[in-house]
Structure formats: C-alpha cells, structure tokens
Amino acid sequence: MPVSGESRVIMHVDMDAFFAAIEQRNNPDLRGKPVIIGGPPGSRGVVSTCSYEARKYGVHSAMPIAQAVRLCPEGVFLSVDPTAYSFAAKQILAIFLRYSPAVQMVSVDEAFIDITGNLRQYGSPGEVALEIKRTVYREIGITCSVGIGPNKLIAKLGSGLEKPDGLTIIFGEDIEKRLFPLPIGKLWGVGPVTEKYFTTKGINTIGDLAGVDARQLQRELGVQGLYLAGRARGIDDGDVLDGDSQPEEKSISHEYTFDRDTNNLNHIHSMILVLTERVVVRMQNGEWLAGTIAIRVRFSDFKTITRQRGVREPTDDLRVILQYARSLLPVQDVESQGVRLVGVRVSHLVHRKSETQSELFDDRDSIKFRNLGDTIKQLRDRFGVTIITCAGTKMARE
Numbered sequence: 001m002p003v004s005g006e007s008r009v010i011m012h013v014d015m016d017a018f019f020a021a022i023e024q025r026n027n028p029d030l031r032g033k034p035v036i037i038g039g040p041p042g043s044r045g046v047v048s049t050c051s052y053e054a055r056k057y058g059v060h061s062a063m064p065i066a067q068a069v070r071l072c073p074e075g076v077f078l079s080v081d082p083t084a085y086s087f088a089a090k091q092i093l094a095i096f097l098r099y100s101p102a103v104q105m106v107s108v109d110e111a112f113i114d115i116t117g118n119l120r121q122y123g124s125p126g127e128v129a130l131e132i133k134r135t136v137y138r139e140i141g142i143t144c145s146v147g148i149g150p151n152k153l154i155a156k157l158g159s160g161l162e163k164p165d166g167l168t169i170i171f172g173e174d175i176e177k178r179l180f181p182l183p184i185g186k187l188w189g190v191g192p193v194t195e196k197y198f199t200t201k202g203i204n205t206i207g208d209l210a211g212v213d214a215r216q217l218q219r220e221l222g223v224q225g226l227y228l229a230g231r232a233r234g235i236d237d238g239d240v241l242d243g244d245s246q247p248e249e250k251s252i253s254h255e256y257t258f259d260r261d262t263n264n265l266n267h268i269h270s271m272i273l274v275l276t277e278r279v280v281v282r283m284q285n286g287e288w289l290a291g292t293i294a295i296r297v298r299f300s301d302f303k304t305i306t307r308q309r310g311v312r313e314p315t316d317d318l319r320v321i322l323q324y325a326r327s328l329l330p331v332q333d334v335e336s337q338g339v340r341l342v343g344v345r346v347s348h349l350v351h352r353k354s355e356t357q358s359e360l361f362d363d364r365d366s367i368k369f370r371n372l373g374d375t376i377k378q379l380r381d382r383f384g385v386t387i388i389t390c391a392g393t394k395m396a397r398e
Contacts, residue, residue, distance in 0.1 A: 009125050010240060011113040012147045012155035013096070013132065016164035018109035020051035021142040022088050023078055034059070034075040038274070041069045041077050046270045048080055048277065052164055062256060062271060080274075082281040082318075085109075088140060089285045095135050099128060102242045107254065108281045110159075112152050114240040129167050149175070153188055153236035160186075175234045180207025189231055191257035193300065193340045194224075206232050224302070252288070253296075254278045255343030261300040263338045269326055275344040276322045283346065289314035291348030293324040298341035299333065306345075314350050321346065 015021065020035040034054035039045035047063045057072040068075065089108045096103045099122060102114035115128050122128045129146040136144050145166040147158025154175060158168035161178070170178050185195040187206050203209050209217075209232040217225030230236075254275040262268065272295070283290065294308035307328040315321065325344050 007116075008114065008150055009116045009119065010149060010152055010155045011115055011125070011129060011132075012152065012159040013111050013113065013136075014145050014147075014159045014163075015092070015109040015136075016143045016145055017049055017051050017055075018088075018142070019049045019080065019085055020054070022084055023081070024051065025141040026084065030076055034072050036065075036068050036072065036075045036077050037080055038068075039065050039077065039079055041065065044266060044270060046267070046274055048274050050075075062258070062274070064267065064270070080277045082277060082284060086281050086285045088142075089281070091140055092136060093285075095132065095139065098135075099132060102240045104240045104242060105282075108278060108285060112155065112240045114242075126167065126169055129169075133165070133167065151234075151236040152238050152240065153231060154179070154234055156188055157182075157186070176207070179232075179234055180205060180210060182206050184209055187228065187231055189224075189228055191341065192259050193257075193261065193302075194221075194228075250288070250349045251345055251347035252279050252282050252290075252349070253294075253343055253345035255296065255341055257298075257341045258339065261338035261340050263335050265329075265331065265334065268329065268334060268339060268342060271342055272325050272329070272344060273322060275342070276318060276325055279344055279346055280316060280318045280321060283316045283349075287351055288346075288349040289316050289351075290321065290346035291350065292346065293321055293328070294345040294347065295325050295328040296341070296343035296345065297330065297334070297339055300338040300340055302340070303337075304341075305330065308345075308347075310348070314348075 019037040023035055023037065024030045032053060033051070034057060035051040036047055036054050036059060037049050038047040043065050045065050047059060047061055047065065047068050049061055050059045050068070054068075054072055054075055057075070059068045059072050059075070065077065069077070085108055089105075093103065093105060093111070096111055096113055100113050100115050100118050104112045106112060115122070115125065119125065119128070122131065125148045129148060133144055133146060136142065143165040145159045145163045146168070147155045147161070148169045149155040149158055150171060154170050157179065158170050159166070161168045182205060184190055184198050184203055184205055185192070187209070190198070198204070198209065203212065209228065212229065214226055214229035217229045219225070221228070256271055256275060290311065291314045292308050292310050294306055296304065296306045298304040307330070309324055309328060311320065311324065
C-alpha cells in the first residue's frame with residue numbers, strides 16, 4: 001500500500017475489550033461467554049468494559065451494573081483485576097518497542113506508534129501492522145485492532161472502524177472518503193452533548209462539520225470550535241511522545257463523557273471509581289507514585305473546572321486516590337448544574353524505587369502503614385486484586 005508523499009506513518013493499536021479478553025484468556029471456560037467487568041450483581045458500580053459477547057445484549061462501558069444484569073442476566077460479572085491487566089500491559093509495551101522506539105501508551109490498552117522510520121526494515125505499513133497483531137495474539141493471547149494514517153487523529157479513527165481484530169489504513173484521498181460520511185459523534189473530541197448541539201443545527205456527519213466556516217465555529221464554541229473545525233478536516237499535528245520526549249512533569253489521567261448530562265451522585269461516584277482504577281493500573285505498570293490527585297469536571301454548559309490536592313506521601317493506593325478524588329467533587333454544583341464529563345488525574349509522579357531511601361527517615365507510624373500497604377499489594381499480586389476490598393471502593397459501589 002503506497003504512502004509516498006506522506007510525511008508520517010502513525011499507527012494506533014487498541015486492544016479489543018482488554019480487561020474482558022484477559023479474563024477469558026486466563027480462564028478458558030469464559031471464552032464465548034458474555035463477560036462483564038465492573039462488579040458483582042447487586043453492586044451499584046458501573047461496567048468498566050465487557051466482552052463482545054456481552055455487547056450483543058446492549059451492555060457497554062459506564063452502564064450501571066444493575067442495568068447490565070437486566071440486559072444480560074446470564075452474564076459473568078467480575079471485579080477489576082489491576083494486577084493481571086498491568087502485567088499484560090507491560091508485555092504489550094515490550095512488543096511494540098520491538099518495532100519502533102516511538103511508542104506512546106495513552107492508556108493501559110492502547111498506544112500510538114510512529115513507524116515512519118522503520119518501514120524499510122519491516123516493509124509496508126500493513127505488513128508491520130499484521131506482524132504486530134500476530135505477535136500480540138501469539139504471545140499475549142488476545143486480539144487488537146489497528147488504524148494507520150498520516151497522523152494520530154486518522155490512526156485512532158481507523159482503529160475503531162473494523163473492531164474487533166481489525167486493520168484499517170487511511171491515507172490521501174481515502175481520508176475524506178472514510179472520514180466525511182461518519183456520524184459527527186465519531187469525531188475524536190465530540191461528546192454526546194456536543195453531538196446533540198451539532199445535530200440540532202443539521203450537522204450530522206463529519207463532512208457536514210468540515211463544510212462549516214471555522215470562524216463561525218469559533219464564534220459559537222470558542223477555542224473548542226476552532227479545534228473541531230481542524231479535526232473535521234483530518235488535521236492533527238500532535239507528535240507521538242515516546243519515553244524520551246515525555247515532559248518532565250508527568251501525569252496520568254482518564255476521563256469519561258456521559259451519554260447524557262447527569263447530577264446523579266451515585267453514578268458519578270461510581271464512574272470516578274472506574275477512572276481511578278484505570279489510573280492506578282497505569283501507575284502500577286510504570287511503578288509510579290502520585291504526589292498530587294486532581295478531578296476534572298465539565299458541566300452541562302461546558303464550563304470546566306479542575307480541583308487538585310497534594311498527598312502527604314506519594315502513593316499508588318487505590319483507596320487513598322479514590323477518597324481524594326471523591327472529596328474534590330463539587331457536590332452542590334453537580335446537583336444544581338449537571339455533569340457532562342468527569343476525569344481523574346494524578347501528577348507530580350515519582351518512581352517507586354526513588355522512594356525507598358526515604359524510609360530511613362520515616363517515623364514509626366509511617367513505616368507501619370507502608371508495611372501494611374506492601375502486605376496488601378503482595379497478597380493482591382499473588383491471589384488477585386479482589387482478595388482484599390478497600391472500604392472506599394466498597395462505598396463507591398454500594
């Protein structure tokens with residue numbers, strides 16, 4: 001597949017139903033069954049992810065567990081297991097690095113890979129993608145979908161077009177052919193509220209949006225409008241930030257845009273739990289400890305706020321991070337205005353190894369609590385994350 005004239009060749013690799021796929025791999029009896037990750041029936045949590053067998057029943061991420069049970073009563077409901085997913089993520093990253101040093105893990109189950117300078121060694125973009133897909137399946141035992149294009153936007157769009165186990169390559173004239181007919185909600189950066197705003201104005205596809213004057217969008221939506229005008233035309237100048245080009249001030253975050261504005265605190269608290277679990281998995285994957293915990297909230301009128309708070313000691317404790325995140329939620333504003341998006345971020349990260357020397361200067365109580373935390377982590381590493389349940393996590397699910 002020729003890509004002459006293209007300055008970059010970017011790949012987006014997305015694991016297919018990652019958490020559920022790992023559970024099915026680890027327990028062959030679950031293969032072919034509707035597996036739903038998020039908590040047992042009767043809990044008030046939300047679905048973190050689910051297998052494609054479960055999706056046939058209408059189950060999807062962020063759906064309340066109770067609703068998933070009604071839609072799929074025969075489903076296999078499991079709690080999130082960060083240890084298993086983190087270990088698999090490390091293996092997946094190691095595979096990606098065989099094919100290019102420019103790998104940006106954007107979450108535990110997806111990554112951008114810049115393969116521009118590696119095509120002579122491995123062949124065409126499609127050949128590289130097929131080799132990566134085969135290697136992931138052979139060594140990890142799960143499938144992934146790959147999108148390839150001249151930038152991160154097109155690559156990410158492509159990876160979602162033919163799931164599961166898909167491969168989509170989009171360059172040149174194919175960009176408009178594949179991009180423009182898609183529903184406006186498929187555009188990276190357009191959430192349900194923005195989608196509704198556009199459709200009420202007769203803008204139903206990405207091509208419709210591309211035909212709107214950028215200055216008009218800027219007047220109506222501000223900076224976001226200008227940003228989306230470029231996106232609708234397939235424009236994205238973002239680089240693949242590998243480990244050497246990441247900024248010194250590291251952070252890890254996950255966000256979620258609700259299907260509709262909500263002021264249901266139980267629903268929002270449960271989603272904060274899901275996001276916190278995903279953040280912690282990535283922290284454990286890189287052996288990071290967080291010094292600052294933040295929450296980001298976008299209200300129904302698009303007003304966005306960020307609140308953050310430092311912790312006494314850097315931590316990767318799910319219970320601690322969850323409690324901080326929930327405490328930062330502006331409850332009164334949420335109940336009165338409704339929430340469109342919520343996010344959890346940890347920053348001021350330090351590597352776990354760099355913290356070991358500080359134990360020499362800790363007081364006895366600090367050492368006692370750290371030893372307890374280490375004991376819990378060892379138990380989870382050996383028997384799985386559900387062997388011990390944090391009180392804060394249980395509160396979020398009830």
